[in-house]
Amino acid sequence: MLHSFDKVKLHYGFLDESGILEKKAKTGNLFIITAVIVAHPSLISQVMKMARRRAQPRFKRHKVFKASKEDAGFIKLVLQELSKKDIKIAIGVWNKKRIKQPFTDKNALYIRLLAQTICLVMDLYPNLSLVVHKRYANPIIRNQLSRQVREIVFGSNRKGFLILDQKTEMECLELEMADAVAWAVFQKYNNKKLEFYNLIKKRIIKENRLAA
Numbered sequence: 618m619l620h621s622f623d624k625v626k627l628h629y630g631f632l633d634e635s636g637i638l639e640k641k642a643k644t645g646n647l648f649i650i651t652a653v654i655v656a657h658p659s660l661i662s663q664v665m666k667m668a669r670r671r672a673q674p675r676f677k678r679h680k681v682f683k684a685s686k687e688d689a690g691f692i693k694l695v696l697q698e699l700s701k702k703d704i705k706i707a708i709g710v711w712n713k714k715r716i717k718q719p720f721t722d723k724n725a726l727y728i729r730l731l732a733q734t735i736c737l738v739m740d741l742y743p744n745l746s747l748v749v750h751k752r753y754a755n756p757i758i759r760n761q762l763s764r765q766v767r768e769i770v771f772g773s774n775r776k777g778f779l780i781l782d783q784k785t786e787m788e789c790l791e792l793e794m795a796d797a798v799a800w801a802v803f804q805k806y807n808n809k810k811l812e813f814y815n816l817i818k819k820r821i822i823k824e825n826r827l828a829a
Contacts, residue, residue, distance in 0.1 A: 626744055627744045627745070627746060627778075628654050628655070628656060628742040628744065628745055628746070629654065629655050629656070629657060629658050629745075629746050629747075629748075630652045630653065630654045630655075630738055630742075630745055630746070630747040630748070631652065631653045631747075631748050631789070631791045631792050631794060631795040632650065632651065632652040632653075632731075632734070632735075632747060632748065632749045632750065632795055633650075633651060633749075633750040633792055633795035633796045633798075633799045634648065634649060634650045634651070634750070634752075634799055635648075635649040635651075635684075635685075635796075635799035635800050635802065635803035636648040636649055636803055636807070638713070638720075638723050638726060638727060639713075639723070640713050640714075645803065645806070645807030645808070646712060646713050646714050646807070647710055647711065647712055647713070647803075647806040647807050648710070648711040648713060648730070649708065649709070649710055649711075649799050649802045649803045649806065650708070650709040650710075650711075650730060650731060650734040650799070650827070651706060651707065651708050651709070651734075651795060651798045651799040651802055652706070652707045652734060652735070652737075652738050652747070652795065653699075653704055653705075653706055653791070653794050653795050653798055654704065654705040654706070654707065654738060654742060654745075655702070655703070655704050655705075656703065658791055660702050660703060660704070661699065661702050661704065661791055661794055662790070662791070664695065664698045664699050664702065664794060665682060665695065665698075665790065665793055665794075667698045668691065668694040668695040668697075668698045671694050671698075672690075672691050672694055675690065676688040676690045676691040676694075677691075678691055681786050681787060681793070682695070682786065682793040682796065682797070683786075683796060684796050684797050684799075684800030684801075685800060689813075692797060692800065692801070692813060693812075693813065693816065695793075695794070695797045696797055696798070696801060696813060696816040696817050697816055699794055699797065699798070699817065699820075700816055700817050700819065700820055704820050705741075705742075705820060705821075705822045706798055706817060706820045706821045706822065707734065707737045707738045707741075707821075707822060707823045707824075708734075708737075708802055708821060708823065708824040708825070709730060709733055709734035709737060709825060709826075709827045710802075710806060710824070710825070710826050710827060711730050711826070711827040711828075712826070715828075724753075724758060724761075724762070725765075727752070727762075728762055728765045728766055728769070729769065730827050731749065731762070731766055732765075732766045732769035732770050733769075733827045733828070734827065735747065735766065735770055735779070736769075736770055736775070737823045737825055738823075739770065739775065739777050739779065740823075741822065741823070743775075743776055743777030743778070744777055744778040745777070745778070745779050745780070746780040746782075747779065747780065747781055747782070748782045748783070748784050748789050748791070748792060749781065749782070749783050749784075750783070750784070750785070750786075750792050750795065750796070751783045751784050751785045751788075752783070753783075759783050762783070763781050763783070766781060767779060767781065798817055800813070801813035801814050801816065801817060802814060
């Protein structure tokens, strides 16, 4: 079954981040959050399989894809395969230098940045089923995140529908795609390397700065 962005009412997203929130040396000043949006998850379910098939035996690969640990050549194959699919990409970029005073609640900061990125997506696709990379092992914190994100997203009478889930790559393989995209965008902003970003550039629909 073919799925078109123009015909579906519910879209599916997979969100991950790259970088760290704290101001530390050699980690880059820009924290990246990206979401890969599709009309249906089946559209990208074979991307990693195809990239692995093309990679053999040139590049070493890990069982669970994590761009920060993979060979650059293999990452390129993943991004090339992903860019062939009918996907959309939304990007949120936060500059850590903008906060003059040290923040006291890192979780609250992350929730605000996450909610802003989700709003970028929902501006275009208001009915969204979104899987966020599981950042917290503690279920209490995860529940707090979901509740507070929804409060921010729908706090200004936003219309729409949001299903929000938090999973690992093992639980949701499509998150590997979001990881690859987030890493590629990180390379652009923090390392001034465009070769990875350019592979998925045509699929980007929004690329906004975030305000903490």
